[in-house]
Amino acid sequence: MKTVQVNIVTPDGPVYDSEVAMVIAKTVSGEIGVLPGHIPMVAPLAISAVTLKKDNGSSEVVAVSGGFIEVRPDKISILAPSAEVASNIDVARAKEAMKRAEERLQKKQDNIDFKRAELALKRAINRISVHEGN
Ligand code: ATP
Structure with a gap:
């Protein structure tokens, strides 16, 4: 098996669907490289x-805001x-979103807003870095 089918899906619909030779993803416990x-x-x-x-x-590089990777021998979702x-x-x-999140974090209101702003900041930084190819 030289390639594996990869689907990336969000609540708004499919974002990516292709045959690939390797997927490199970052799980919450570390980076993984997945082969067919x-x-x-x-x-x-x-x-x-x-x-x-x-x-x-x-x-190709895709920015993901969390979620799950499900690996099977012939298909990765x-x-x-x-x-x-x-x-x-x-x-x-993304730069606007980053600015908004940074402003919210500086205000240090209640914990829920803080966590939300932190996640928004992470999404924005991730998008900027993927766009810039880092
Ligand atoms: P924003 O505050 O700019 O909406 P967000 O992180 O809150 O950013 P999400 O809730 O993660 O946005 O995404 C909402 C929708 O907008 C998703 O379909 C996502 O793919 C899209 N989206 C968000 N930011 C960008 C971006 N910088 N470029 C392209 N699509 C984006």
Whole structure:
């Protein structure tokens, strides 16, 4: 088996669907590289970049805002609250979101707002970094 089918799906619909040679993802307990034929597993993802390596040597990067990766030998599914292919990221929007989140964090209101702002900041930083190819 040289490639595996990868689907990235959000509540708004499918974001990515392709045959790839390797998936590199960041679970909450560390980075994993998944090759075709991998044993089944499910793991929660960090707010992070997913790298999809094609068998022609090229690769694509998708920003995911958490969710889960489900691995089966012939299919990998990523279910995320939101996800964007690098080329579809609106970097100006992410910078605005980052600014808003930073302002909220500086105000230090109650705990719930703080946690929400922290997550919004992480999503924004992740989008900017994926857009910039880091
Ligand atoms: P914002 O405050 O800018 O809405 P957010 O982190 O709260 O950012 P999400 O709730 O994660 O946004 O996503 C809402 C929808 O908007 C999703 O479909 C997501 O893919 C899309 N989205 C969010 N930010 C961007 C961006 N910078 N570029 C492209 N799509 C984005």
